[in-house]
Every structure is written in C-alpha cells, then in structure tokens.
Amino acid sequence: MAFARIQVAPGVKRGDAVEVRISIRHPMETGFRVDDGGRTIARNTIKEFVCRYGAVEVLRASLGSGIAANPYLRFYITAVESGELVFEWIDDAGERGDTKAPIVVAA
Amino acid sequence: MIAARAGSVRRAMACACIVVGATVAVATARAEPRSGIDYAGADVRAMQDDDLMNPGMLWVERGAALWSAGSTACAGCHGDAATSMKGVAARYPAWDAKAARVVDLEDRIDACRVERQRAAPFPRESEDLLALTAFVATQSRGMPIAVDVDGPAHAAFERGRAFYTERRGQMNLACTNCHVDNAGKRLYAETISEGQPNAYPAYRLEWQSVGSLQRRLRACLYGVRAAMPPAGAPELTELELYLAARARGLPVETPGVRR
Numbered sequence: 122m123a124f125a126r127i128q129v130a131p132g133v134k135r136g137d138a139v140e141v142r143i144s145i146r147h148p149m150e151t152g153f154r155v156d157d158g159g160r161t162i163a164r165n166t167i168k169e170f171v172c173r174y175g176a177v178e179v180l181r182a183s184l185g186s187g188i189a190a191n192p193y194l195r196f197y198i199t200a201v202e203s204g205e206l207v208f209e210w211i212d213d214a215g216e217r218g219d220t221k222a223p224i225v226v227a228a
Numbered sequence: 229m230i231a232a233r234a235g236s237v238r239r240a241m242a243c244a245c246i247v248v249g250a251t252v253a254v255a256t257a258r259a260e261p262r263s264g265i266d267y268a269g270a271d272v273r274a275m276q277d278d279d280l281m282n283p284g285m286l287w288v289e290r291g292a293a294l295w296s297a298g299s300t301a302c303a304g305c306h307g308d309a310a311t312s313m314k315g316v317a318a319r320y321p322a323w324d325a326k327a328a329r330v331v332d333l334e335d336r337i338d339a340c341r342v343e344r345q346r347a348a349p350f351p352r353e354s355e356d357l358l359a360l361t362a363f364v365a366t367q368s369r370g371m372p373i374a375v376d377v378d379g380p381a382h383a384a385f386e387r388g389r390a391f392y393t394e395r396r397g398q399m400n401l402a403c404t405n406c407h408v409d410n411a412g413k414r415l416y417a418e419t420i421s422e423g424q425p426n427a428y429p430a431y432r433l434e435w436q437s438v439g440s441l442q443r444r445l446r447a448c449l450y451g452v453r454a455a456m457p458p459a460g461a462p463e464l465t466e467l468e469l470y471l472a473a474r475a476r477g478l479p480v481e482t483p484g485v486r487r
Contacts, residue, residue, distance in 0.1 A: 126289060128280045146286045148436070190436035191283040 127222045129206060134227045138197045141172070143208060145194075145218065151186040163214075167192065170210040174198055174224070200226045261478050264421040264486060267412070272433070276485035284362060284431035284483025287355075287438040291363025294356060300345040302360075309367050317365035318373050318480055321469040323381040330384040332465050333361050334440060352459035358438050362429040365482035372479055373426055375472040384462075388470025391463055397454025418487070423448075425471040427484020434487060441468055 124146040133139045145167065152164025164186065172180040179198045198206075203226045209219040265273060275281050296303040306312040321332040324339070331339065337360055338349035350357035377385035392403045406415070407423035414420070428441035435443075442464045449456045457463045 124286065124290065126280060126285060142280050144280055144283060144286060146290075189433070191286060193281055193283070 125208065125218065125220050127206075127208070127220060129222050129224050131225070132227075133200045133225070135200055135202070137200045137226075139200050139224065140195065140197055141206065141222075142193070142195045143220075145192050145210065147191060147212065147218075149184070149186070149188055149190045149192060153186070165213045167210045167212050170194070170208070172196075172198075173207045173209075174201070175204045200224070202226055261424055261475050262411075262422050263426055263478050263481065264424050265427065265481060265484065267419045267421040268485075268487065272485055272487060276427075276481065282431065282483060282485055284429070284438050284485060287359045287362045287429070287431075288366050288483055289363075290355070291359035291361070291366075294360050295363060298345075300347070302340070302345075305344065309364065313364045313367040315368050315371050317368040317482065318371045319375060321375065321381075321465055321472060323376070323379060323384075325380070329462060330381050330465050330469050332442075332468050333364060334442075335460070335465065337361060337364065353440060353443060358429050358440060361440065362438055362483050365429065365480060368480040369482060370479045372477045373472055373475045375469060375476065377469065377473045381469060384466045385469050385473055387463075388466035388468070388473075391467050392470050397449065397452040399452040399454075401452045403448070423471070424475045424478055425468065426475050426478040427481040427486060429482060430484035430486050432486050438483060441471075 126144045128140075128142045130140040147167055148165060149167065150162055150165040152161070152166075154162045156162055166186055166188065167184045170180075170182045170184060171178060180196055182194070184192055204224055206222045206224055207219065208221070209217065211217045265276060268276075275283075279285050292309075295301065295309055303309070317333055320336065321330045322336075323329075324331040324336070327335075327339070334352065334357055337357065341347045342349050350360070375381075395402045395405075403423065406420050410420050411422045412419065425441050428444065429438050430444075431438050432444070440459075442459050445464055445467060446456045446459065
C-alpha cells in the first residue's frame with residue numbers, strides 16, 4: 122500500500138528556504154534476505170523518487186538497498202509562489218505511489 | 229573576599245550533594261519505573277519525539293483510516309477516538325467478565341470485530357491489527373499506566389509475576405535476571421533496560437516495523453532459548469498484565485521507537 126506522511130513548513134515568504142519532510146511506508150527489501158524456506162526475498166526498494174513544485178522538478182532521488190524501511194526524506198526548496206508539491210515514486214516491483222501537499226507563500 | 233566566596237560555593241556544593249544523595253535514596257526505595265526511552269540513544273529519542281520522523285505514525289494513521297472505514301466502522305459506536313479511547317490503553321490488559329479471562333488491547337479489538345462488527349478477527353501481528361491497536365493506544369499518549377490488578381484479574385497478575393520471576397530456557401534465566409538485577413548495565417552493545425511495556429505497539433528498528441508487546445516478549449524468550457507460547461497465549465497476556473502493573477505511573481508512549 123503506497124502511503125506517506127508529509128510536512129511542509131508553514132508561514133513562508135517568497136525567497137525563503139522551505140523545509141519539506143516526507144515519510145513513506147515501504148519495506149525497502151534489500152534482496153539479500155532469505156525467507157524461512159531459504160528462498161531469496163526479491164529486492165524491492167524505491168528506485169526513483171521525484172518531487173515537483175508546480176511544473177519544476179525540485180528533487181530526484183534513487184534510494185537503494187542501503188536505505189532502511191519506511192524512508193524519511195528531508196530537503197529544502199526555495200519558495201516562489203503558492204501552489205502544490207507533487208511527490209511520485211516507483212519501486213522495483215513497479216508499484217507507484219504519489220501524494221500531494223499544498224504550499225502557501227506570502228508575497 | 230574571594231576565599232569567603234569560595235567557601236560559600238563549597239558549602240552550596242556540599243548541600244547540593246546531600247540533596248542529590250537523598251533523591252537517589254528515595255528513588256531506590258520507591259523503585260520508580262524508568263521507561264526504556266531513558267536508556268535509548270539521542271538518535272532514537274529524537275525519532276520517537278518527532279511525529280513525522282517516527283515511522284510508527286504511519287501505522288497510527290492507517291489505524292485512523294480503519295477506525296472510520298466500512299459500514300460497521302468502529303466510529304459508528306465509539307465516535308471520535310480522541311475522546312472515547314482516551315485513557316483506554318492505560319487500563320489494559322484488563323479483566324473481561326464475558327470471556328472470564330484477562331484480555332489485552334489486541335484481544336479487545338478482535339472481540340469487538342467478531343461480536344459487534346460480525347467480521348473475521350485480524351490475525352495477531354497483522355498490519356491491520358497493529359495499526360488499529362497503535363491508533364487506539366496513541367489516544368492515551370502521555371497518560372500514566374493504571375491497570376487494575378486488585379479485582380478478578382488478581383490471579384492472572386500473580387501468574388504473570390510467577391512467569392516473570394521463574395528461570396526458564398537453556399540459558400536458565402528469569403526476566404528478573406536482566407531487567408531487575410542488571411538494568412542499566414551493558415549487554416554487548418546494548419544497555420539493558422527495565423523491560424517496561426509503555427511504548428508498545430512500538431516501532432523497532434531491528435524489525436523495521438511496528439510490532440506488539442507480545443512479539444517483543446517472544447523475542448526475549450527466543451533470546452534465552454525458552455519455549456515460546458504462541459502469540460495470544462494466556463501466559464503472554466498475563467505477563468503483559470504483570471508488566472503493566474509494574475509500570476504503573478509511566479506514561480504511555482505509543483507509538484514508541486526502540487532499537
């Protein structure tokens with residue numbers, strides 16, 4: 122189940138650095154583990170994560186097997202205008218997740 | 229002048245030492261319980277204290293969705309969990325007159341599912357049961373654990389205490405050997421905690437997931453190479469009751485974060 126929690130710092134003005142935080146529910150299976158029957162558990166990590174601010178891509182990340190389950194990302198963007206942040210990701214199993222958060226910028 | 233000031237500082241420090249000494253003596257005499265978070269490192273504490281960094285909140289939020297999902301939703305009877313479920317987790321495990329046994333929060337939720345919602349019970353350690361239990365327990369966050377062991381639950385409490393103090397397994401260890409006799413000391417890279425239950429269901433970094441208190445208890449039994457009762461077994465529920473009684477006064481921390 123693709124599912125995430127987001128926090129975008131409130132009360133920002135144009136030109137401010139805005140803290141964006143996201144926590145994603147994902148097993149981040151490394152591909153190095155075996156189940157009780159000795160069979161390898163297929164690797165399943167978030168291979169690509171993208172954040173767009175309006176039409177502009179502001180972050181692209183590849184998370185690999187070195188990232189723990191339920192990854193938590195924190196980054197900064199520059200406030201330009203009020204709008205929407207769109208987050209999209211895809212894992213090795215091909216499952217996509219996406220979520221949005223509003224950003225309010227005072228003039 | 230300077231000498232006099234130094235003297236007064238020394239006197240003040242001596243007084244402070246006496247006060248500290250007295251505090252320690254009182255704490256030892258009363259054996260105030262200490263939460264496992266006190267033994268955790270700064271990184272784990274920071275993770276638990278920040279609701280966005282705390283991965284357990286992903287389960288809590290899923291539990292909130294389950295609370296109001298479907299035609300026979302929990303919310304249909306219980307309304308807003310923030311008021312109806314406040315303090316509930318602090319009183320569990322509790323005696324259930326109908327079942328004539330002690331039940332934990334997971335048992336109670338599953339009983340409600342079967343009897344009221346006419347649905348199949350969630351299996352123990354299933355994502356949905358953990359999510360709903362974590363959501364209900366989070367409504368009691370910060371409230372002191374206050375289980376009742378004086379009424380009909382007393383016999384179960386005594387059995388739980390017996391389980392806690394009995395040596396078991398190939399290592400021939402009782403829970404007390406670590407969590408009472410050696411709490412605060414090191415075991416390899418870990419600091420042994422008092423084994424308090426107030427964070428559960430908790431996110432354990434080792435599990436990369438939220439898990440129940442019973443899962444944690446079974447992990448400890450595995451560690452001392454003792455027989456592990458199946459999840460939901462009465463021995464484990466009675467042990468949970470003893471642990472809760474032992475933890476009385478500690479705040480509920482669900483969803484806690486532990487290594």
